[in-house]
Amino acid sequence: MNAIRFERVSKRYVSEEVINDLDLVIPQGKFFALLGPSGCGKTTILRLIGGFEHPDAGHIFIEEQDVTDVPINKRRVNTVFQQYALFPHLNVFDNVAYGLVIKGVAREEISQRVARVLHKVHLEKHASKRIDQLSGGQQQRVALARAIINEPKVLLLDEPLAALDRSLKERMLVELIELQSELQTTFVYVTHDPSEALALADQMAIMNEDGIVEQVGTPKEVYEFPETSFVAQFVGKTNLLQGTLAQDQAWTLQVPHVGELQVAVDSAKPWAQPGYNALLSVRPEKIEINKTEQVGFANHVVGIVDALIYHGRATEYLVKVGDRILTVFEQNEDHFSRDAIAEGDAVHLYWQRENAVVLGV
Numbered sequence: 001m002n003a004i005r006f007e008r009v010s011k012r013y014v015s016e017e018v019i020n021d022l023d024l025v026i027p028q029g030k031f032f033a034l035l036g037p038s039g040c041g042k043t044t045i046l047r048l049i050g051g052f053e054h055p056d057a058g059h060i061f062i063e064e065q066d067v068t069d070v071p072i073n074k075r076r077v078n079t080v081f082q083q084y085a086l087f088p089h090l091n092v093f094d095n096v097a098y099g100l101v102i103k104g105v106a107r108e109e110i111s112q113r114v115a116r117v118l119h120k121v122h123l124e125k126h127a128s129k130r131i132d133q134l135s136g137g138q139q140q141r142v143a144l145a146r147a148i149i150n151e152p153k154v155l156l157l158d159e160p161l162a163a164l165d166r167s168l169k170e171r172m173l174v175e176l177i178e179l180q181s182e183l184q185t186t187f188v189y190v191t192h193d194p195s196e197a198l199a200l201a202d203q204m205a206i207m208n209e210d211g212i213v214e215q216v217g218t219p220k221e222v223y224e225f226p227e228t229s230f231v232a233q234f235v236g237k238t239n240l241l242q243g244t245l246a247q248d249q250a251w252t253l254q255v256p257h258v259g260e261l262q263v264a265v266d267s268a269k270p271w272a273q274p275g276y277n278a279l280l281s282v283r284p285e286k287i288e289i290n291k292t293e294q295v296g297f298a299n300h301v302v303g304i305v306d307a308l309i310y311h312g313r314a315t316e317y318l319v320k321v322g323d324r325i326l327t328v329f330e331q332n333e334d335h336f337s338r339d340a341i342a343e344g345d346a347v348h349l350y351w352q353r354e355n356a357v358v359l360g361v
């Protein structure tokens, strides 16, 4: 069953069309990420699911029930907002218990449920602390606890880790994955950070600046097989080469000043025609860089190292090939490489045909 379904949903604010005729399906019990640049309409989509906004057109379904006109408090959906508004004057226990108190749940049951939820988010030792006595990561966990205590069918998370530093963020990523698989609740996680979406999601949707969903798939599908140049560039670094398709025995792409490249093309695509002007996306880590010539690769181009950036775990090479600069990542596997590549060196670049993707748009 689908947890959520948008059917031709449109939403505009005063003069600005944010969501236009959106169809979107979010599967039940999965970690779903909604990825897109700032201002593209991610929070608007969450607010539509939560019932804080009403669509101008279309229908929204939760577990196949039409909730378009169902009020917020009847939707069994909970939100962790971009700014998680905790009550600073209440302690952790009371912050988490709040929703149950409002509902008039019996005191004994409240104690039990709060204890259970605090245990899930590793805060059982901090129940009596005030919010301002907690670290950023602990506050984040209180916000999560407060959102899951009502056992929502869907948990909406709006950039919940934005305020955290990098190491805490990485820890929380792991905890969120564990929490989701334990609860089996549908998580809809909004972010503009591709690395978060790739790390967390079972499925993700990528939206462009105009609020249009360009691709939906597993993190691996969208990273390895992007369908548009926007998706290819938004979910990670890539090299885009424009050229003309040709077909002899196999498909090639003629890229001016770079050469003839062997490419994999799905002949079923409408644009898979000789003469078509296509883009090739080659991710930097798919390219081998070497000072000496190698065999066994479909594609081989030569260039000069224009610059290199040391990143610790990898080195990034900017290599001038024809009139283009290609980016190459190489893992730093050895402390010292005997044959280290330096700026100004002539290098050979290689990649396999299957490790690059031809984009029709």
Ligand SMILES: Nc1ncnc2c1ncn2[C@@H]1O[C@H](COP(=O)(O)OP(=O)(O)OP(=O)(O)O)[C@@H](O)[C@H]1O
Pocket: 013, 014, 016, 018, 036, 037, 038, 039, 040, 041, 042, 043, 044, 045, 192
């Ligand atoms: N209440 C509102 N009234 C008018 N315009 C709004 C309102 N809320 C949002 N917008 C506009 O709608 C667009 C989408 O906003 P939204 O908050 O959904 O973006 P977002 O993808 O969540 O961005 P961010 O990543 O920065 O949080 C923006 O251009 C924003 O200015």
Ligand SMILES: [Mg+2]
Pocket: 042, 043, 044, 082, 158
């Ligand atoms: Mg937002």
